[in-house]
Amino acid sequence: MTRMCLHRLVLRLTGAATVALAGSAVTNAADCPRQNALGTSRVLAVDAKTYPRVGLGSFPETVPLADHEVVLTFDDGPRPPSTEKVLAALAQECVRATFFLVGRSSAEFPELVRRIAAQGHTVAHHSWSHPMMSKIPFEQAKEDIDRGIAADELALSGVSTETPSTPFFRFPYFDSSPATLDLLQARGIIVFGADLWANDWEDITPKEELTNVIERLKTARKGIILLHDAQARTAAMMPGLLRHLHENEYRIVHLVPAVSAQKNAEVPIDVPTVTSFRAIKTLAE
Numbered sequence: 001m002t003r004m005c006l007h008r009l010v011l012r013l014t015g016a017a018t019v020a021l022a023g024s025a026v027t028n029a030a031d032c033p034r035q036n037a038l039g040t041s042r043v044l045a046v047d048a049k050t051y052p053r054v055g056l057g058s059f060p061e062t063v064p065l066a067d068h069e070v071v072l073t074f075d076d077g078p079r080p081p082s083t084e085k086v087l088a089a090l091a092q093e094c095v096r097a098t099f100f101l102v103g104r105s106s107a108e109f110p111e112l113v114r115r116i117a118a119q120g121h122t123v124a125h126h127s128w129s130h131p132m133m134s135k136i137p138f139e140q141a142k143e144d145i146d147r148g149i150a151a152d153e154l155a156l157s158g159v160s161t162e163t164p165s166t167p168f169f170r171f172p173y174f175d176s177s178p179a180t181l182d183l184l185q186a187r188g189i190i191v192f193g194a195d196l197w198a199n200d201w202e203d204i205t206p207k208e209e210l211t212n213v214i215e216r217l218k219t220a221r222k223g224i225i226l227l228h229d230a231q232a233r234t235a236a237m238m239p240g241l242l243r244h245l246h247e248n249e250y251r252i253v254h255l256v257p258a259v260s261a262q263k264n265a266e267v268p269i270d271v272p273t274v275t276s277f278r279a280i281k282t283l284a285e
């Protein structure tokens with residue numbers, strides 16, 4: 001992507017989305033320290049009002065992706081050393097992803113949460129203790145969701161708050177209930193399912209896992225891919241998956257939240273909109 005293309009991309013985004021862009025950075029292949037990297041082709045700001053629930057495995061709609069566009073999402077981290085290996089594989093290709101964190105792991109490995117964010121990835125939420133929400137009373141489910149968000153936010157910024165800085169949530173096992181879905185929608189938190197997955201929770205080899213993804217992508221041709229950075233097999237598979245995506249001309253889309261009107265009003269929007277790509281990069285680092 002040339003600077004001009006990036007400039008157009010910035011202009012296309014709303015002021016709110018531009019703020020999100022500044023916080024996450026585009027890493028286009030041409031700007032990647034490694035030559036001929038896959039890169040991240042575009043940033044997509046997702047609004048909870050337009051897309052309250054996404055992922056065709058659970059819901060009727062998903063995020064708007066073109067043919068051969070994919071979104072990489074990782075659940076169940078942070079967990080060393082596999083999360084670190086996944087981060088290294090993504091950094092090698094200048095690819096940005098979304099990590100749905102388990103709160104009790106964030107509390108245990110806060111430095112790793114900050115490293116995920118520092119490398120430009122989106123930090124999203126996946127409960128405190130990873131329960132099946134439909135199997136526990138609503139109040140307990142609500143508490144687990146809130147505690148998870150607060151733990152992730154505390155690790156991220158030192159502030160314990162149940163208002164997520166990125167309002168993205170994925171239910172453990174995709175297991176929601178009508179009441180918990182309503183709760184998250186009322187709070188403006190987007191519920192993520194997925195469009196395809198690797199079955200990396202099963203006892204399979206990294207090669208088998210890669211075959212799962214490749215075959216499913218052949219059919220779907222695009223989509224939100226669910227992986228688990230907590231799984232050693234996924235960490236081992238990542239270089240091969242990124243190589244396959246590159247060789248087969250898939251493009252990586254990085255999801256970020258559309259910033260609320262209130263937050264947007266607090267941020268000087270002209271800073272990122274008038275700065276060069278280099279300055280945007282600096283803001284993000």
Ligand SMILES: [Zn+2]
Pocket residue numbers: 075076126130171172173
């Ligand atoms: Zn999970």
